[in-house]
Amino acid sequence: MKSAFAAVVFAMALIQPAVAKENYHEKQVNAETKDKFVDVVQSTQREMGPGGKYEFVQPKERVQIDKSFDEMTKLFDEYGTVAAMTQDAKVRLFNNQEIVNSILTKRDRDRVICTNQAPIGSHIPVTSCHTYAQEVEAHEGTKKQLDEWKRAPCIGTPSKSGAPPPQCYMGPGAGGG
Numbered sequence: 001m002k003s004a005f006a007a008v009v010f011a012m013a014l015i016q017p018a019v020a021k022e023n024y025h026e027k028q029v030n031a032e033t034k035d036k037f038v039d040v041v042q043s044t045q046r047e048m049g050p051g052g053k054y055e056f057v058q059p060k061e062r063v064q065i066d067k068s069f070d071e072m073t074k075l076f077d078e079y080g081t082v083a084a085m086t087q088d089a090k091v092r093l094f095n096n097q098e099i100v101n102s103i104l105t106k107r108d109r110d111r112v113i114c115t116n117q118a119p120i121g122s123h124i125p126v127t128s129c130h131t132y133a134q135e136v137e138a139h140e141g142t143k144k145q146l147d148e149w150k151r152a153p154c155i156g157t158p159s160k161s162g163a164p165p166p167q168c169y170m171g172p173g174a175g176g177g
Contacts (some may be wrong), residue, residue, distance in 0.1 A: 004155035032083065034076035041069050044104070056107045056136055065103055068096040 030038040047053040048062065057065065075093050079085045085093065105111065114129040 029127070033081050037072065037076050041073070044069075044100075053109055054107050055105050056109060056132065057103060058107075061103045061107070065100050068099045072096045109136075 007168065031040045044054070044065075047064075048053075048057050072093055075085065075089050079089060082090065083095065109132055111130060111132040112129055113135060116127045118124045119123045142153055
């Protein structure tokens with residue numbers, strides 16, 4: 001009986017990441033010419049805007065991406081196509097692509113993140129998956145809630161010892177309830 005239960009739990013753990021991965025489809029981009037490269041740059045910059053696939057790219061990372069795009073544009077201005085580039089130019093192009101791709105991959109709102117943890121009160125690990133966008137939104141929601149609690153006025157009357165009422169959050173080290 002225990003081995004049948006363990007087999008079901010194990011099978012469920014394997015299925016869940018596979019289902020999450022099934023929804024994740026990365027499209028290949030082939031920019032062999034300057035015109036195609038310009039289209040890719042424009043599309044990527046649109047996707048870094050609000051609501052875009054890469055909207056969570058940080059300002060410092062945008063600077064790195066813009067610098068890499070500028071260097072790649074110079075290579076396409078000089079050679080026209082990847083086929084016409086020297087081996088050194090192709091290496092520079094590749095290295096700049098890797099900088100851009102690594103940042104965009106990390107900040108992709110659709111990137112699936114899975115964890116395998118035992119919930120509180122259990123020893124059986126559960127695999128849960130979510131997107132990067134869901135993680136960022138949850139973090140921002142938590143931060144917003146904590147900020148609201150810090151600004152909330154204290155309700156009730158202080159105790160005889162002068163301590164604030166239990167509903168009053170004074171912050172860390174403030175000596176409150």
